[in-house]
Amino acid sequence: xxxxxxxxxxxxxxxxxxxxxxxxxxxxxxxxxxxxxxxxxxxxxxxxxxxxxxxxxxxxxxxxxxxxxxxxxxxxxxxxxxxxxxxxxxxxxxxxxxxxxxxxxxxxxxxxxxx
Amino acid sequence: xxxxxxxxxxxxxxxxxxxxxxxxxxxxxxxxxxxxxxxxxxxxxxxxxxxxxxxxxxxxxxxxxxxxxxxxxxxxxxxxxxxxxxxxxxxxxxxxxxxxxxxxxxxxxxxxxxxxxxxxxxxxxxxxxxxxxxxxxxxxxxxxxxxxxxxxxxxxxxxxxxxxxxxxxxxxxxxxxxxxxxxxxxxxxxxxxxxxxxxxxxxxxxxxxxxxxxxxxxxxxxxxxxxxxxxxxxxxxxxxxxxxxxxxxxxxxxxxxxxxxxxxxxxxxxxxxxxxxxxxxxxxxxxxxxxxxxxxxxxxxxxxxxxxxxxxxxxxxxxxxxxxxxxxxxxxxxxxxxxxxxxxxxxxxxxxxxxxxxxxxxxxxxxxxxxxxxxxxxxxxxxxxxxxxxxxxxxxxxxxxxxxxxxxxxxxxxxxxxxxxxxxxxxxxxxxxxxxxxxxxxxxxxxxxxxxxxxxxxxxxxxxxxxxxxxxxxxxxxxxxxxxxxxxxxxxxxxxxxxxxxxxxxxxxxxxxxxxxxxxxxxxxxxxxxxxxxxxxxxxxxxxxxxxxxxxxxxxxxxxxx
Numbered sequence: 001x002x003x004x005x006x007x008x009x010x011x012x013x014x015x016x017x018x019x020x021x022x023x024x025x026x027x028x029x030x031x032x033x034x035x036x037x038x039x040x041x042x043x044x045x046x047x048x049x050x051x052x053x054x055x056x057x058x059x060x061x062x063x064x065x066x067x068x069x070x071x072x073x074x075x076x077x078x079x080x081x082x083x084x085x086x087x088x089x090x091x092x093x094x095x096x097x098x099x100x101x102x103x104x105x106x107x108x109x110x111x112x113x114x115x
Numbered sequence: 116x117x118x119x120x121x122x123x124x125x126x127x128x129x130x131x132x133x134x135x136x137x138x139x140x141x142x143x144x145x146x147x148x149x150x151x152x153x154x155x156x157x158x159x160x161x162x163x164x165x166x167x168x169x170x171x172x173x174x175x176x177x178x179x180x181x182x183x184x185x186x187x188x189x190x191x192x193x194x195x196x197x198x199x200x201x202x203x204x205x206x207x208x209x210x211x212x213x214x215x216x217x218x219x220x221x222x223x224x225x226x227x228x229x230x231x232x233x234x235x236x237x238x239x240x241x242x243x244x245x246x247x248x249x250x251x252x253x254x255x256x257x258x259x260x261x262x263x264x265x266x267x268x269x270x271x272x273x274x275x276x277x278x279x280x281x282x283x284x285x286x287x288x289x290x291x292x293x294x295x296x297x298x299x300x301x302x303x304x305x306x307x308x309x310x311x312x313x314x315x316x317x318x319x320x321x322x323x324x325x326x327x328x329x330x331x332x333x334x335x336x337x338x339x340x341x342x343x344x345x346x347x348x349x350x351x352x353x354x355x356x357x358x359x360x361x362x363x364x365x366x367x368x369x370x371x372x373x374x375x376x377x378x379x380x381x382x383x384x385x386x387x388x389x390x391x392x393x394x395x396x397x398x399x400x401x402x403x404x405x406x407x408x409x410x411x412x413x414x415x416x417x418x419x420x421x422x423x424x425x426x427x428x429x430x431x432x433x434x435x436x437x438x439x440x441x442x443x444x445x446x447x448x449x450x451x452x453x454x455x456x457x458x459x460x461x462x463x464x465x466x467x468x469x470x471x472x473x474x475x476x477x478x479x480x481x482x483x484x485x486x487x488x489x490x491x492x493x494x495x496x497x498x499x500x501x502x503x504x505x506x507x508x509x510x511x512x513x514x515x516x517x518x519x520x521x522x523x524x525x526x527x528x529x530x531x532x533x534x535x536x537x538x539x540x541x542x543x544x545x546x547x548x549x550x551x552x553x554x555x556x557x558x559x560x561x562x563x564x565x566x567x568x569x570x571x572x573x574x575x576x577x578x579x580x581x582x583x584x585x586x587x588x589x590x591x592x593x594x595x596x597x598x599x600x601x602x603x604x605x606x607x608x609x610x611x612x613x614x615x616x617x618x619x620x621x622x623x624x625x626x627x628x629x630x631x632x633x634x635x636x637x638x639x640x641x642x643x644x645x646x647x648x649x650x651x652x653x654x655x656x657x658x659x660x661x662x663x664x665x666x667x668x669x670x671x672x673x674x675x676x677x
Contacts, residue, residue: 080171
């Protein structure tokens with residue numbers, strides 16, 4: 001007895017007379033190896049593109065950050081230069097030698113110990 | 116496929132390190148971000164003004180390897196930075212990879228050079244110190260050298276605090292050097308700026324002290340000197356001037372390195388008779404004499420082989436008081452005070468007691484710890500080790516044979532007249548760190564009970580008596596009546612390098628105070644080797660003290676007696 005004959009016999013053993021038998025088996029649509037490879041390549045490309053998009057986007061922020069940093073640095077430098085200019089304009093020697101100061105008249109202080 | 120695979124394996128696995136290194140050498144940017152050095156400010160009455168700021172300047176450099184048309188490039192550069200075109204051309208032809216063409220260029224010139232877009236030519240940013248008040252307080256401030264290190268004065272003493280902490284950048288960059296933020300290995304640490312320092316000094320007072328010191332030195336025909344004004348109740352320095360001075364922005368032009376020193380703190384001298392008030396205070400504090408004590412002064416004391424004498428004008432032998440010792444500046448009187456500390460003679464007890472006062476009460480031979488580079492300790496002889504100890508100690512009682520800086524003298528006098536508390540002399544009022552946190556520098560007590568409160572009051576009266584008696588000699592028009600003015604002159608002999616003293620060379624000193632009901636300012640003046648006739652203390656240093664006293668009364672609201 002072949003194996004398949006034996007299997008049919010054993011299946012038949014559980015089937016009563018006049019009873020229809022139904023075989024439930026799904027139709028499996030299996031992909032071939034070429035399709036699988038293509039899908040994997042497409043997926044890899046999509047993921048790669050996604051990665052590149054994100055990296056490019058992030059690096060684009062880097063340029064913005066760099067531009068803003070440069071701008072902040074320039075403004076800070078401008079501020080520092082103005083601070084120096086302001087301090088120089090208010091320097092004692094400059095005030096002392098100014099036209100306004102030169103036109104002032106010396107007053108004798110009262111109640112001091114003149115020498 | 117197999118060949119491709121093998122080649123890929125070779126390039127990506129076996130040669131991985133090599134290619135990674137090669138790629139990073141072009142892409143990886145790694146350098147230190149220099150921190151801004153802290154700004155220094157000072158008081159100007161009720162407001163605060165900057166006296167040391169930072170400015171960005173640029174160094175212009177070239178890599179001659181990349182420059183082909185040197186004449187054309189030199190011409191373009193010369194039109195922007197000025198100078199000699201042939202010099203620039205010579206540098207562009209030099210056998211180096213880094214030729215410095217110009218230093219400390221302002222930003223407008225840097226921008227103009229950038230616009231030229233010259234291959235092989237670049238600029239490097241550097242921060243330099245700038246001084247809006249010019250040479251004001253130069254020795255007190257010090258300067259910053261080309262390596263960014265503080266030298267002399269405050270810049271040296273507070274270099275660590277002023278310098279800040281540098282930041283760090285390590286990043287993969289694009290071709291233009293912009294960091295690619297997507298790289299997770301990037302390291303960016305922001306620098307922390309140095310502390311912003313507010314000094315106790317008043318710029319207006321400082322300027323006037325410098326002017327009056329210069330004028331006084333000219334009148335005394337002296338080439339150098341110092342003056343200090345300090346608050347006796349806190350140790351805060353209000354002004355500290357030296358002459359000759361220099362411009363810290365052009366420190367490289369100074370030929371004599373000694374000019375950099377703040378002589379008021381770094382150059383000790385035998386102070387002369389301004390020591391006598393401190394000797395008197397020590398004797399009073401021990402209770403061995405009182406202000407009313409009198410004694411017979413023989414006009415000289417023989418101590419061992421040496422003789423202590425007075426100046427001729429002091430009138431010879433006679434009965435003298437403690438007040439006379441100061442008013443007449445008696446060397447024999449100071450020696451007599453020392454004798455009283457030893458029970459009637461200059462002996463071991465007298466030496467040890469006086470040594471204790473000099474070193475532990477008045478803190479001589481110890482640096483005060485003021486925020487200055489190269490502060491000197493001064494010297495006090497050991498009371499029990501050496502030759503001729505008794506005459507050595509007799510000399511110290513009137514300010515010879517020991518050395519102290521003008522600052523040490525000012526701090527010691529402050530402790531004697533303020534009730535007996537020695538405050539550390541200091542120049543820093545506040546510091547603000549990089550995060551904006553303010554640190555107040557409160558007065559620091561180094562020694563309590565220098566003298567008792569009673570002795571402190573007695574010393575004010577005794578020193579006032581000196582000025583009341585000698586006001587005309589010191590240059591006052593009238594005896595101070597509405598203000599409390601006290602002081603003491605000193606004319607100190609100068610030691611010869613091989614030992615002994617010059618007979619015709621002296622330093623003049625003056626130490627005193629001005630106030631109303633209590634002293635408000637302590638003043639110390641030093642005049643080195645005046646060229647005029649007369650005693651250096653009264654003829655050269657005292658007039659400067661008088662000028663400074665008048666300046667404080669006229670311009671800085673010294674409160675009159677109530």
